[in-house]
Amino acid sequence: MDTTSKTRSLERAIDVLEHLAARGPSALHHLQDETGLSKTTLRRLLETLVRRRLVRRGLSDGAYRCNITLPSPGDKTHQGKIARLIDVATPLLRASNSDIRWPIDLHIYHQGRMQVIESTRTISPFGFNRPHRPELDLNIFAAASGISYLSTLPDERVWKMIETLREQELWALSRYRITPQRLFREIALTREKGFARRLASQSDGGFHAIAAPVRSHRTGIGAVSLWWPQTYLALPVFADRHAEQLKALAAAISRELG
Structure with missing residues (x-):
């Protein structure tokens, strides 16, 4: 040439x-x-x-x-984090798909909400024909991924987030009628068990979800979540079968991130 x-x-x-x-x-x-x-x-x-x-x-x-950050008016720091997280997580998500089989979503925290940035829905045998919507935003207080992320923060930062988002209708704690007392009970339970459950459905009605936190340099940055039909198995039974696998996946991604 x-x-x-x-x-x-x-x-x-x-x-x-x-x-x-x-x-x-x-x-x-x-x-x-x-x-x-x-x-x-x-x-x-x-x-x-x-x-x-x-x-x-x-x-x-x-x-x-x-997969790289170019000069643009967007949030370069956040886009760089997304690229790095997906680059690290994708091969691990593929490998886990053969073991866990149920759809796994990859989430990242951004500006008081959780974003779904990747998913195994289309390669999972149980994807339920529900394609992933890129960069879907979720209420952090209702999503399993959000509670999982919040469990990595000190309580005072969680309180500050509650106050910051109070007047934002879509993202406030009150959006799904969740009380601070209930939220902090869930956070404490997540810290104890290593995974969180969703408190309200936002995009997948009729499904349960659990999530485990993903860290970079020991700081929470997101989560991986696993979801299934409520009619299939009760949450405690499903968690007994798959929570350890999900936690292991989150830990593997965290190790690769450093």
């Missing part, structure tokens, strides 16, 4: 990276529409970018995502 062709390929690859950084998760046909490149060219560029770990492909939706 001559210098001109190499330069053209580099510029096209940068165009793809900039699109993904600005627009977020994109399917191949969306990239074709936005960049004007052929599918053959895009596939070649994306294969190289994925191999060099500059781009990742979602387990749950097959969409492409930028």
